[in-house]
Amino acid sequence: MSLDVERLERDLRAAASAYDDVVVSSDAWQQNQRRLVTGHRRRSPWLAAAAAVVVLLLVGGALLLRGPQHTASGPPAGPAPRTTSPEGSIHLAGGVEAYRLKLPIGYAAVDVAASGDSSAPPARVCSMFTGEGKPGDFAAAKPVCASPEADALDSGVSIDYLTTSPLKPTANSWTTVAGAVDSRATSVQVWLADGNAASLPVTRLGDSKLAAFGYVNLGPQQRVQRVVAYGAGGRVLQAIDLAQRLGNDWLPLGTRCNELSRPVELGVIPVSVAAEPGFAQVDVHTNADSARTVCLPLTETGQGVKIDDRDAVLVVAPEVANVLPEGAGSHTIASQPASIPDTIWHTVLVHRMTGPFDPAATFDLTDVNGQVLDTVAWIALN
Amino acid sequence: MESDGSLDGHDAQVGESVGTTTRPDAETVYGELFHGHFAAMTRLAAMLGADDPEDIAQEAFVRLHGRHGALRDPHAAAGYLRTTVVNLVRSRQRHLTVARRHRLERPEDAASAEHAVVARENNRELVAAVQRLSPRHREAIVLRYWLDLTEAEMAEAMGISAGTVKSLVSRGLDALSTLLEGSR
Numbered sequence: 001m002s003l004d005v006e007r008l009e010r011d012l013r014a015a016a017s018a019y020d021d022v023v024v025s026s027d028a029w030q031q032n033q034r035r036l037v038t039g040h041r042r043r044s045p046w047l048a049a050a051a052a053v054v055v056l057l058l059v060g061g062a063l064l065l066r067g068p069q070h071t072a073s074g075p076p077a078g079p080a081p082r083t084t085s086p087e088g089s090i091h092l093a094g095g096v097e098a099y100r101l102k103l104p105i106g107y108a109a110v111d112v113a114a115s116g117d118s119s120a121p122p123a124r125v126c127s128m129f130t131g132e133g134k135p136g137d138f139a140a141a142k143p144v145c146a147s148p149e150a151d152a153l154d155s156g157v158s159i160d161y162l163t164t165s166p167l168k169p170t171a172n173s174w175t176t177v178a179g180a181v182d183s184r185a186t187s188v189q190v191w192l193a194d195g196n197a198a199s200l201p202v203t204r205l206g207d208s209k210l211a212a213f214g215y216v217n218l219g220p221q222q223r224v225q226r227v228v229a230y231g232a233g234g235r236v237l238q239a240i241d242l243a244q245r246l247g248n249d250w251l252p253l254g255t256r257c258n259e260l261s262r263p264v265e266l267g268v269i270p271v272s273v274a275a276e277p278g279f280a281q282v283d284v285h286t287n288a289d290s291a292r293t294v295c296l297p298l299t300e301t302g303q304g305v306k307i308d309d310r311d312a313v314l315v316v317a318p319e320v321a322n323v324l325p326e327g328a329g330s331h332t333i334a335s336q337p338a339s340i341p342d343t344i345w346h347t348v349l350v351h352r353m354t355g356p357f358d359p360a361a362t363f364d365l366t367d368v369n370g371q372v373l374d375t376v377a378w379i380a381l382n
Numbered sequence: 383m384e385s386d387g388s389l390d391g392h393d394a395q396v397g398e399s400v401g402t403t404t405r406p407d408a409e410t411v412y413g414e415l416f417h418g419h420f421a422a423m424t425r426l427a428a429m430l431g432a433d434d435p436e437d438i439a440q441e442a443f444v445r446l447h448g449r450h451g452a453l454r455d456p457h458a459a460a461g462y463l464r465t466t467v468v469n470l471v472r473s474r475q476r477h478l479t480v481a482r483r484h485r486l487e488r489p490e491d492a493a494s495a496e497h498a499v500v501a502r503e504n505n506r507e508l509v510a511a512v513q514r515l516s517p518r519h520r521e522a523i524v525l526r527y528w529l530d531l532t533e534a535e536m537a538e539a540m541g542i543s544a545g546t547v548k549s550l551v552s553r554g555l556d557a558l559s560t561l562l563e564g565s566r
Contacts, residue, residue, distance in 0.1 A: 012528070360550065
C-alpha cells in the first residue's frame with residue numbers, strides 16, 4: 001500500500017530543514033579568491049604573449065594511410081599517457097616561442113603546444129598540421145589555438161582544450177582535431193562520420209596536468225564527428241559531438257532524414273533504423289507496402305521512440321554500452337547497442353515483457369562501468 | 383521570496399544601497415553576495431545530491447564574477463547563482479556520478495559525509511531516500527518541494543516540458559514511497 005501522497009509531500013517540505021546546518025569551509029572566501037586569480041590567468045589574452053615557457057609536443061595523429069580502426073562501444077585500448085621532453089624550438093603562433101617534441105608518426109602529424117607557466121593551466125593550446133613528405137598544401141598549415149573550454153574547471157569536463165582546423169573547399173582536404181585533456185584521461189577516441197573510430201594516445205604536456213591528443217583525416221565522410229575522453233577502466237569522462245557544436249560548417253547534421261544511411265533491421269520486430277549525423281529515422285513496417293515513420297532529432301547522447309505499448313527503440317551515442325529502463329525492474333530487457341551502418345550511432349531495442357510501459361518511462365544510458373551518462377525520455381510514434 | 387534566490391529565508395539581503403548615496407563597486411557587491419549566499423548555494427547543491435556541494439558553489443561564484451550585468455542587480459545575481467548551481471550539479475551527475483544502480487546497492491556509500499552530518503534525526507530517512515532517487519527524480523523532487531519552484535520554473539531549469547515535469551514529480555513521489563516502504 002502506497003504512503004499517503006499528501007503526507008509525503010508535507011514530510012518532504014519539512015525535510016528541507018535537514019539542510020539548515022550545512023557547514024562550509026571557514027576559508028571559503030580565500031578559496032574563492034584563489035579560484036578567481038587562477039581563472040583570470042587561464043583566460044587572460046595577455047598571458048600567451050608574456051609566457052616565458054611554452055611546451056610543444058609533436059603528437060601522433062592518426063595516420064592517413066593506416067586508416068581508422070572500427071571499434072565497439074567499449075573503451076579504446078590505448079596506451080597509458082607518456083611524458084616527453086623538449087627538443088628544438090619553433091615559432092608556433094603569434095610570436096610564441098615553443099619547444100618541439102618529435103614522435104614517430106608517419107607522414108602526417110599534429111603539433112600541439114600549450115602556453116603558460118607550470119603553476120597554472122595554459123592560457124591556450126595550439127595545434128598545427130604538419131606534413132612529413134606527403135604531397136599536399138602543407139605549407140599553408142597555420143596554428144589553430146583554443147582558450148580553455150568555458151566549463152574546463154568542472155569535474156564533468158575532461159577535454160579542457162579543443163581545436164579544429166579551418167575547413168578547405170576541396171573534397172579531399174585534410175582536417176585536424178586536437179586538444180588537451182585533464183589528468184584523469186588515459187585515452188581519447190574519435191568517431192568519424194562514416195562510423196569508423198580511432199583510438200588516440202594522450203601525451204603529457206610537460207609539467208602541466210594536461211595531456212595532448214591529435215588526429216588528422218581526409219574529406220567530409222571521414223571527418224571527426226565525436227570526441228570521447230576515457231579514464232581509467234574505460235570510464236567515459238566526456239563526449240563532444242562536433243556536428244552539434246560546430247554545425248553545418250564542420251559536418252552537416254543532415255536534412256531531417258533526407259540523407260540517411262543504410263538502415264539496420266532490428267529483426268525481432270519489423271522495425272528498421274537509419275541515421276545521418278543529426279537525425280535518425282525509425283520505420284515500423286505495418287505490412288509489405290506501408291510503414292509508420294518518425295524522424296528523431298538526435299541529442300548529444302541519445303533519443304528514444306515508443307513503438308507500441310511494450311517496445312521502444314533508442315538511438316544512442318557510440319560510447320553508450322547499456323540502456324537501463326528506469327523503474328521497470330526485471331520486466332524489461334534491452335538489447336546490446338547495434339551499429340547503424342555508416343554512422344556513429346547505435347540502436348537499442350527495449351522490450352517490456354509484462355504489461356505496458358509507463359508513458360513517462362525514462363532510460364538511463366550507461367558506459368561499460370555502469371556510469372549513467374544521460375537519462376532520456378522517448379517520443380511517441382505517430 | 384523567490385526572486386532573491388534565497389532558500390527559505392536563510393540568506394542575508396545583500397548588495398542593497400538603501401540609505402547610501404554611492405553605489406558599491408563590483409568587487410564589493412561580489413564580496414557581499416559571496417558572504418550572503420555562499421552557504422545557501424552550498425546547501426542547494428547538497429540538496430541536489432552533489433558529491434562536493436561546496437565545490438559546486440565555488441564554481442558558481444567564479445562564473446558570477448565575470449557577469450557584470452548580474453553583479454549590478456543583486457536579485458538577478460542570486461537567480462543566476464541558483465540556476466548555475468542546478469546546471470553544474472546536473473552536469474556532474476550526468477558525466478561523473480556512479481551509476482544509480484550501484485548506489486541503490488550501497489546507499490551508505492553514496493550518502494556524503496556532509497549529508498550525514500546535517501541530516502536531522504527525524505528527517506534522516508526521508509532525506510536519505512531522496513538522495514537514493516535517480517538523478518532526474520531527485521532533481522524534480524528537490525526543485526518542487528525544497529525550493530518550491532513552479533512547474534514552469536522547473537521545466538526551464540531542467541530543460542524539459544511542463545508535462546514531463548509533472549510526470550517526473552509524480553514518478554519521483556512513487557519511487558520515494560517505494561523506497562520508504564522498503565526501509566520500514
